[in-house]
Amino acid sequence: MSETGLRERHKRRTRQAINTAAMSLFFEHGYDAVTVADVARQAHVSVATVFNYFDTKEDLFFDEVDRMLDALLDSVRRCRSGSSILQALQDQVVFQLTGGRPAAEAEEVARFHAAVLDSPDLQRREQHLQLRRRQALAAALAQALGTPLPSLAADLAATQYLAAESVIGSELRSRLGAGLALPDALAELEPVTAEVFATLRTGLGPLVKAGAPQ
Template sequence: MIGDAAMRLFFARGFDAVTIADVAQEADVAVQTVFNHFPTKEDLFFQERESYVTAPSAALRDRRADESIGQALARGYRRLLADYHDAGLLGRGVEYQRTLIDSPALRGRELELRREREDLLAATLAESEPPLSDGLRQRLLAAFASAVDRVLDAEVRRRLLAGEPVDEILTALEPLVGELFNAAEAACQQVRSGP
């Protein structure tokens, strides 16, 4: 598979040292075949891009009637981590994180993905029932949720790089996930609307 071949090379040589031609050779396909599946080299690294970008919005859209926005966002974050774990992505976490940290191009693309995610969440919040009172509150909650996500991701990264087992990391973060997303929602609910 092209994606697996790319990740082997990225982990072995570093992202910036690998070319699309290298990936094509490793996967035994033509260079154009790689581009047919992955428009950019960064897309080869962030193969789970779509689920990452859409996870918070999908969780909000699937929100149960008795579930708060914070609870839905926490559920979505936990689901995304579980999906990554099931796919073996967290098991390769140390290699993945080191490759990401070492590449300015990947760090820049990660920021773009976070912005896409935040924008999509703000748009989904604007459609939610009951709606948040104004567009600024929706943008604020999306920004707070994005900040919570960054803090949690940084903690996962720190623990992976420290050599902690993935199951222990997930167990340790479980209560914190709900607490932080609920705090983000509560902060936005307390913001005064209008003058």
């Protein structure tokens, strides 16, 4: 292997070691209670080394956002001509909400969602990341739909998908917080997911106010 290849492999190992140390501490002590210095000590590196790989403490927690965003965009790009992009996005929801984790890593998924619920800082960061995801998804949708940017249809579709994902994610976090195992929580979410995406397909309609006409 070339010297450049060895350096890149070392960088990947160091980044992974830092992230593994960070997530272990976050899950054990709570995100807000852990400092970057704590992470550095756990990973046996300096604080400066941590910041060489991660710009902020929040980035340590959300390290897989780029990988998951790539998977979301690929689900749109892989759609065949004439097929439903919305169905492809529906098929992607559970993968996104579980970080692509297999059932064997259910406890890690549950801990991730619990940590977000317990930390206002993570919730704010998550909202910021949603803006970046919306912009990237809208661009991919515009290309798939064959519409030039800026595209109202693509932007609206991206916004609606992320809103659907957020609703389903809230339902998932509620069930996990109540102590339901991840496989059982996901099973309960199947009809919820179907209803949410059925609403996206048909639209909300006029949202007529309930009660007797006045």
